[in-house]
Amino acid sequence: MQPFVYNALPSRVIFGSGTIVQLADEIKALGASRALVLTTKHQQRDGERLCEQLGSLAVGLYANATMHTPVDVTNDALEYVARTRADCVVALGGGSTIGLGKAIALHTDLPQVVIPTTYAGSEATPIIGQTENGLKTTQRTLKVLPEVVLYDVDLTLTLPPEITVTSGLNAIAHAVEALYSKDANPLISQLAEQGIASLASALPRIQKNPEDLEARSDALFGAWACGVCLGAVGMSIHHKLCHTLGGTFNLPHAETHSIVLPHATAYNSAAAPDAMARICRALGGVSDAAAGLYDLAVSLGAPTQLKDIGLREQDLAQAVEIACSSPYWNPRPIEADGIKQLLANAFLGRRP
Incomplete structure (x- = not known):
């Protein structure tokens, strides 16, 4: 240890x-x-x-x-x-x-x-x-x-399906970033993995039956676990991008997190192999963390393209500039070209 x-x-x-x-x-x-x-x-x-x-x-x-x-x-x-x-x-x-x-x-x-x-x-x-x-x-x-x-x-129990899905994916983003935070530790990493697994399991069940009390309970527990992870350690590029897109371009919060998450994960994939392995395990044994998160979002009917929630193509350059101007710590260095490609992929909804 x-x-x-x-x-x-x-x-x-x-x-x-x-x-x-x-x-x-x-x-x-x-x-x-x-x-x-x-x-x-x-x-x-x-x-x-x-x-x-x-x-x-x-x-x-x-x-x-x-x-x-x-x-x-x-x-x-x-x-x-x-x-x-x-x-x-x-x-x-x-x-x-x-x-x-x-x-x-x-x-x-x-x-x-x-x-x-x-x-x-x-x-x-x-x-x-x-x-x-x-x-x-x-x-x-x-x-x-x-x-x-x-x-x-x-x-x-009455939370609409679309909000259920996007807020659940938003919660998963907290745990994903906690896994590769500079302040990551064994306690939080265990909780992060459990939080991702709880939500990834619960959200499809809720989609089938929104009044499934056990699934709703699992999802709410997962949200708490993921929130604790975010609160205990620092944020990285995913949250920086979502704050930029939300605050500057007034994009809806949870939907933005849902769309950006797979692409931010892909950006950090090579720099955080242990975190990626935990994400894969929490998603049920998928082979690629970023693709697994994208596939989960698609299976739940979540939005996958920034252009569909109000971002214009001409806004991308400004978003890159703001995101790179005062970056959060990140396992992979924040580089304008890489962030530009990340946002382009999220804008069009490409599978990582």
Whole structure:
């Protein structure tokens, strides 16, 4: 066994079915009594029901969480926090809502309870991405790590198939990058492999039967595992590209991750053979990690071409420039020609 360093993250995780009934007790355990519920506009009615469930513990609902956490939305939410004198936030939803909760915590130190309804995995990380003036930046700080994550499998049963697939592939991307991170360690690598395997097994079963409770449970566990991996170690070229494409060109978050993942994996394939072997094993014994990830996406009906989700061909040069200007650490050096080819392949949806 080689020497390693592992930093555990301090958060409380509750996992099961019907766990939503424990929310009030968790808020009180934090010493809070004025919870502000956060959702997107799409999940506003769910937020209203949650406020009804909390009764006097809820001081309001802010239902304007927005993809890529725009700074202007955060500033508006902070004003609402001040008006309601909230002493904690409850984020109900996926990455957009969780991101807003983190942004509020970054500025106020308010404790967070997160109730994920997708497989984004952001709830398990001390990482926040924010968008301002067309650029998405990230930072890592324990100030944004949620104090409590409440997983209720029942809340994912109605997650639409297309969101199920893309958010699941997004989660897998977290674990894939953890396997070749400069901070990789045996504990996280084991968890990453388990997370990929759980999602790769669960997503086809959910596609056949969206109300398969066991498959939904496996997928939600996999999402947690993959999120923990991302939170414990660093990000590399895949996440840099997705942040660039999302923040600058406003591409949908999960779909972008789904499309870029096989190509980022192919880019790093020769430089990270141990990681590739683990990915192959987690995917059921495929012979090539990048092709296996691409084939999984195709089998699930996920988008495979950046041109189909809003990127224009003339945007590719700018994307390459931004991605190379302040690159994350990566096992293979970040080279403009290589990134150009990677994005060209993702733009057209070529199989690695």
